[in-house]
Amino acid sequence: MNEIEYELIKVKIFTDINDNPIAPSETSGGNISHFYSQFNQLINLVFRDLNNLEEAIEAINSRIQIQLPPPSLVIEEFIFANVTTSDVNGNNRATLGTIPKSGKVTRITIDGINNENDNYFIVIDSSGSEYFLFEWSRHTITEGFEWTFDEPVTAGQEFIIQTSAIETNRTVKLYLEVEGYSPIIPNG
Secondary structure (H helix, E strand, O other): OOHHHHHHHOOOOOOOOOOOOOOOOOOOOOOHHHHHHHHHHHHHHHHHHHHHHHHHHHHHHHHHHHHOOOOEEEEEEEEEEEEOOEEEOOEEEEEEEEOOOOEEEEEEEEOOOOOOOOOEEEEEOOOOOEEEOOEEEEEEEOOEEEEEEEEEEOOOOEEEEEEOOOOOOEEEEEEEEEEEOOOOOOOO
């Protein structure tokens, strides 16, 4: 709330009506003018303290941001589960979703595949054009199969797999090199 909203909450004080506060004592209970005065002082303190708190938070945040090291390149894993391809104009395809972050595709893994050859990963760019990710290598791994890449991608691009055979309930893992911070692992 801003200062005007706090002022609207306060009780209005009128001359010769409620402007003579009498505090409670050991023998009397005080008057409503005293209560109004105390209430209005409380509103003033809350407004002041909230302003001070907001300023303190801003000061702390600016110090934290200044002290952060510059981001470095880190690898993040994104999982697309239960992928099943189906015939799309003569090709076995599945839309995996969208690229979650801008960066560089370094590798893609699948937990098994019917045919390790003639499988492609496709990205649709902002103009709607499809392009195949160019693989550097492909090989069998313990979990299934892995392709390596060095391909820049942009967050929000559609991500598609095209396979040489129908694939059912596969898990595709996308590894992106992005600007970020490595997780802090506590000592001990």
